[in-house]
Amino acid sequence: MGKKTKILIVEDEMVIAANISLQLNELGYEVTGIVPRGEEALLHIKSETPDILLLDINLKGTLDGIETALAMQKTHDIPVIYLTANSDDAHFNRAKETHPHGFIAKPFKKLDLQRAIELTISQTSAKDESNNGSAPQNAKTYVLSDCIFVRHLNSMVKVPIKDILYIEAERNYCRIFSSNQEYLLVITLKEMDKKLPSRHFFRIHRSYIINISQIKEIATTHIVIGRKAIPINKSLKKVLLRRLQTI
Template sequence: MDRKTKILIVEDEMIIAANISLQLNELGYEVTGIVPRGEEALMHIKSELPDILLLDINLKGTLDGIETAREMQKTYDIPVIYLTANADEAHFNRARETHPYGFITKPFKKLDLQRAIELTITQIDLKVKNINGTDPNEEGLILSDCIFVRHLNSMVKVNIKDILYIEAERNYCRIFTKRKEYLLVLTLKEMDKKLPSKHFHRIHRSFIVNLSQIEEIATSHIVIGRKPIPISKSIKKELLQRLQTI
């Protein structure tokens, strides 16, 4: 069964936000949360990474929607769809600098929302396919102490010791460090084969963890970077044996 697309709603008009959430659930998407402020959105993303950000431009608070997107993009690469009741040229030009995947003008119909999200998912998949068409050696060069990953238009060095965990997303995976996350066009199975085994262990069908970054081992999960990651009883036993040897 395919994983549901996760969407975070950042909207300070709660009636509108609740209505959007209801529509998204009816369309088969998973709403990771509804938050009214940009600052809260940035905190939410740290603990529950969405696939798409539905972001109202005219947020109250310290950060408006466009400034929230800019702050988010310093660390994450999450597609943004803006919601706006004010589609004037000035707002559009400011918003365009953050390279959004779409705009939805209020008031909007369920079909407008559906089409914007479907187009965004299509663009994400196309982006992944385009990256897949590049030289595989350029996409993810895995060495004994670091990984070179494509980030925007260049190859970035990520030290093995700085990686917290790696999470599967469809046919690619996300590498999480304390400061940034990177998209890599490899399945988690392929990633598991290439990573230096002395540092990493696959503890779930969707997660590979850096053994040195484990902060807590609970009954049914471990904690890394304040994120709980599920683990089965059999793999937990295997993990404890691994930890005794490093």
């Protein structure tokens, strides 16, 4: 049996924290502790370092969740998943500076928690393998007319094309951003561009391929998909506009 992923819960609403702990145990994870304050979380991390920090943004102590993450990152590299009941732009932009692995909006379902943690584990594993100079095994990508099959954790996962927002280059890898998940693939963006059906996708930048149907806004220097502003130059913008006229 594999080693369990260790998770520290930092949440000042004890009923919510206890419920999260129960769900994590049911999902097969190990809860290293439940603490209500950022200061206590920093002390806990020194004595028993978790694999993932499940962190409420709106803590009532001296440090809020974002300040706790910043303090933690001075000494530890622990993936952070934020819990929040407040998803306004100010909180989101502050939280982004800590490069979290996920956000879970309250109230949330067990599936939301499960997906956020699985994604974090997948990202961390891919990062470790990349740093070690190796690639995930059996990571071949299959592109069909209406979906892509990608290696995720220990299985091949079907990702419908309609759910893909955009694809971003990451050195010799590329990362698919879908409506509810991220996938790191061992393939360059150039090779991915060759495989994708051109009627759905457009390489808008050297680092980005977009799903044309997911465009929310076309501005002077960028387009918007989801919450992501992706740069585009004048010549490619003209090509994109012509493509949109033919759809």
